[in-house]
Amino acid sequence: MSQPFVAVLMGSDSDLPTMQATLDILASFNIKYEAKVTSAHRTPAATHDYVTDAEARGCKVFICAAGLAAHLAGAVAGITTRPVIGVPVDCGPLKGHDALLSTVMMPGGVPVATVAIGSAGAKNAGYLAAQMLAVADDALALAVKHERQASAEAVAAKDAKLQQKLAAL
Structure with a gap:
């Protein structure tokens, strides 16, 4: 069995400066992670393939960051029953408020644990993933x-x- 890890998915490479806080927190706890740019809208098949493959390889938590329409976390939550943490990215004319609503407003039965907009949320996503993994460690x-x-x-x-x-x- 492979080592458990966290998958950190970003809707755009421009999300990396925000999500660096997540990667830093995971690294500080020696949590293995993979980071990937994938899009719920532009690469839906690749996103689906990655999520199912990552889950089969031992991914225990998915962290998804996106701005604007921010459908990545919801799309991932629709594919897996592993915990999904959504990070709304602070961008666009609404400064991430649209991304917050898109991330948090999921239908019953398909949850996304949504953290704050921007870098504070990215940091908390790393901590929340660590706490989730700590339940069994x-x-x-x-x-x-x-x-x-x-x-x-x-x-x-x-x-x-x-x-x-x-x-x-």
Whole structure:
């Protein structure tokens, strides 16, 4: 059996700067991933073939980023029963709000876990995929817990520094 991995699909190569945050988070947890540009509209057969092949090879979570009409996550969710995380990309005249609605408004029974628009959402997509995989991987669950704790400690350190500055006034 092949090693589990996350597939990160982008509707355009212009989505990569946003999705780099996802790739960085996955890499930080040593989660294997594949990244691919594929389109729900321009390459539907190739998208279908990739999703079915990736699932057969051990893909456990799909992360799909797209802007504007943003049908990639929904199209992928229609092909697989693996979890699909949708990242609406901040682009176009509506600054990603159209992509958010396209990604989140799925029919009952075909869910897409939708995160925030843009880079914050891309970052959370990586964390959410790690949490999904951690359900069956105790070592990964511990790593996610430690990362969350380190983040909380960083905030506490920033507050302590602020309090020192305020006390000195």
